[in-house]
Amino acid sequence: MPGKTIMVLGGGIGGVVAANKLHHLLKNERVTLIDRKPAHSFTGSYVWILNGKRTASQVEKSLSALQKKGIGFTRGEVTAINPKAGKVDVDGKEMGYDYLVVSLGADLDPGAVPGLSRGGVNLFTTDGLTEAHRKLREFSGGRVVIAVTRMPYKCPAAPYEMAMIIDKMLRKSGVRERSEIEIVTWEPQPMPVAGPMMGRAVLSMIEPMGIKFRSGSTITAIDPEEKSVLLENDEPVPFDLLLYVPPHKCAQVVREAGLTGEGGWVPVEPGTLATSHENLYVIGDAAAIKLPNAKMLPKAGVFAHKHAETVAHEIAAAIKGKPAPKPYGGEGSCFLEVGDGTAGYARGNFYADPEPVVKAKKPGRLLHLEKVAFEKYWFWKYL
Ligand SMILES: Cc1cc2nc3c(=O)[nH]c(=O)nc-3n(C[C@H](O)[C@H](O)[C@H](O)COP(=O)(O)OP(=O)(O)OC[C@H]3O[C@@H](n4cnc5c(N)ncnc54)[C@H](O)[C@@H]3O)c2cc1C
Incomplete structure (x- = not known):
C-alpha cells in the first residue's frame, strides 16, 4: 500500500x-x-x-x-506496543505503523x-465530579477536605x-459560615514547579476566602468509618466530605x-x-521531561497540546525529507478558574534555565470569557 501509516494512540488532548x-x-x-x-472528553471544562x-x-x-475530516478512527483497547516490530495490538489484532x-x-x-474510594469522591473523573456537585449542593455544613494523594498529578492548578x-x-447555598475547606497535600506550595511567585499568587487568592492549605502532608490511608485522612507524621485530618485527587500512573x-x-x-x-525507539514519540501526561531545576515538567493539557504540534512537525519533516x-x-x-465568573491566567517558559519563568494575570471576567471561548474553539478546531 503506498504512503506511510502514522498511528496516534489515545484520543484525549494530545491525541x-x-x-x-x-x-x-x-x-x-x-x-x-x-x-x-x-468520545473525546475536554478536561479543560471539567471544573465546570x-x-x-x-x-x-x-x-x-x-x-x-x-x-469526516479524513482521519481514521478505530475504537479499541491498545493491548500491546511492540516498537521493535513497528506494530501495536488493538483488541488482540496486530496493526503495523x-x-x-x-x-x-x-x-x-x-x-x-x-x-480512598470508599471514603471519598474522585475529582478527576466526570462521574466523580457529577457526584461531588450533587454532594456539595446537598451539603449542610462541616469540613470539606480536598486530598491531593500522590505526586505527580495532572493539572496542578485543579x-x-x-x-x-x-x-x-x-x-x-448559605452554608459557608458553618463550613471549613482545607487542601491537604505534600506540595510545599501550590504549583511548586512554577516557582515561589506563582505559589504566593495562588495563596493570595485562596487564603482571603478562608481556604486552609496544609502542605508537607504524606497521606497514608483514609479511614472511612472515622472520616479522617491519615498522615505519615501528623494527626489525622477529620472530614465530613472528602474529595480527592487520585494517585496517577503511566x-x-x-x-x-x-x-x-x-x-x-x-x-x-x-x-x-x-524516545529511544525509532519513529516512536511519546507525548502528554505519559512523557517524563526533566527541567533544568531538576523538577519534572507538569502534566497538563497545554503541554500535551504543544507536544502534539511538535511531533506532527517532526514526523512531517522526516517524511518529506525536510530539515528538522x-x-x-x-x-x-x-487559566485559573475562581468560581464567580472570573479567572486568572499564567503563562511562562518551563524550560528556562535555571528556573521556569512564569507570569500571572490577576483574575477578571474577561479571562473567564476567554476560557469559555477556548472551549468552543477546541471542539470546532479538533472534532
Ligand atoms: C479535573 C481536570 C481538569 C483539568 N484541567 C486542565 C486545564 O484547565 N488545563 C490543562 O492544561 N490541563 C488540564 N487538565 C490536565 C489534562 O487533562 C491532561 O494533562 C491531558 O488530558 C493529557 O493529555 P494526554 O493526551 O496525554 O492524555 P489524555 O487526554 O488523558 O488521553 C488519553 C487517552 O488515551 C486513552 N487510552 C488510555 N489507555 C488506552 C488503551 N490501552 N487503549 C485505548 N485507549 C486508551 C484514554 O481513553 C484517553 O482518551 C485537567 C485534568 C483534570 C483531571
Whole structure:
C-alpha cells in the first residue's frame, strides 16, 4: 500500500491535536487514531462540572467526527506496543505503523491509597465530579477536605481552582459560615514547579476566602468509618466530605511495553518528544521531561497540546525529507478558574534555565470569557 501509516494512540488532548495536525501537514499519508472510548472528553471544562455549569455529556464529542475530516478512527483497547516490530495490538489484532505517537495519558489509581474510594469522591473523573456537585449542593455544613494523594498529578492548578469553586458554591447555598475547606497535600506550595511567585499568587487568592492549605502532608490511608485522612507524621485530618485527587500512573500498556524509565513515566527528548525507539514519540501526561531545576515538567493539557504540534512537525519533516523543525521550547499557559465568573491566567517558559519563568494575570471576567471561548474553539478546531 503506498504512503506511510502514522498511528496516534489515545484520543484525549494530545491525541486529537496530533491527529489533526498530522493530517493537515501530510494529506497523502494515512493518519489513524485509536482510543478505547467512543468520545473525546475536554478536561479543560471539567471544573465546570463541579459547579454545575456543564454536564459530562456537554464536554464530550464523538471521535467519529475525525472520520469526516479524513482521519481514521478505530475504537479499541491498545493491548500491546511492540516498537521493535513497528506494530501495536488493538483488541488482540496486530496493526503495523511507520510512525507512532503515543498519547495514552495517565491511569488513575485510587486503589493505591487504602480506604480512598470508599471514603471519598474522585475529582478527576466526570462521574466523580457529577457526584461531588450533587454532594456539595446537598451539603449542610462541616469540613470539606480536598486530598491531593500522590505526586505527580495532572493539572496542578485543579485542586486550587476546585477549592475556590467550592467556596463559591457553599456561599451560594448559605452554608459557608458553618463550613471549613482545607487542601491537604505534600506540595510545599501550590504549583511548586512554577516557582515561589506563582505559589504566593495562588495563596493570595485562596487564603482571603478562608481556604486552609496544609502542605508537607504524606497521606497514608483514609479511614472511612472515622472520616479522617491519615498522615505519615501528623494527626489525622477529620472530614465530613472528602474529595480527592487520585494517585496517577503511566498507562498500563505503556508500562508493559517497557517504555517507562525511572519514576515510572517515559523519558523523551524535551525538544522533539522522541524516545529511544525509532519513529516512536511519546507525548502528554505519559512523557517524563526533566527541567533544568531538576523538577519534572507538569502534566497538563497545554503541554500535551504543544507536544502534539511538535511531533506532527517532526514526523512531517522526516517524511518529506525536510530539515528538522524548530524544537519545542517549553512554553505553556493556563487559566485559573475562581468560581464567580472570573479567572486568572499564567503563562511562562518551563524550560528556562535555571528556573521556569512564569507570569500571572490577576483574575477578571474577561479571562473567564476567554476560557469559555477556548472551549468552543477546541471542539470546532479538533472534532
Ligand atoms: C479535573 C481536570 C481538569 C483539568 N484541567 C486542565 C486545564 O484547565 N488545563 C490543562 O492544561 N490541563 C488540564 N487538565 C490536565 C489534562 O487533562 C491532561 O494533562 C491531558 O488530558 C493529557 O493529555 P494526554 O493526551 O496525554 O492524555 P489524555 O487526554 O488523558 O488521553 C488519553 C487517552 O488515551 C486513552 N487510552 C488510555 N489507555 C488506552 C488503551 N490501552 N487503549 C485505548 N485507549 C486508551 C484514554 O481513553 C484517553 O482518551 C485537567 C485534568 C483534570 C483531571
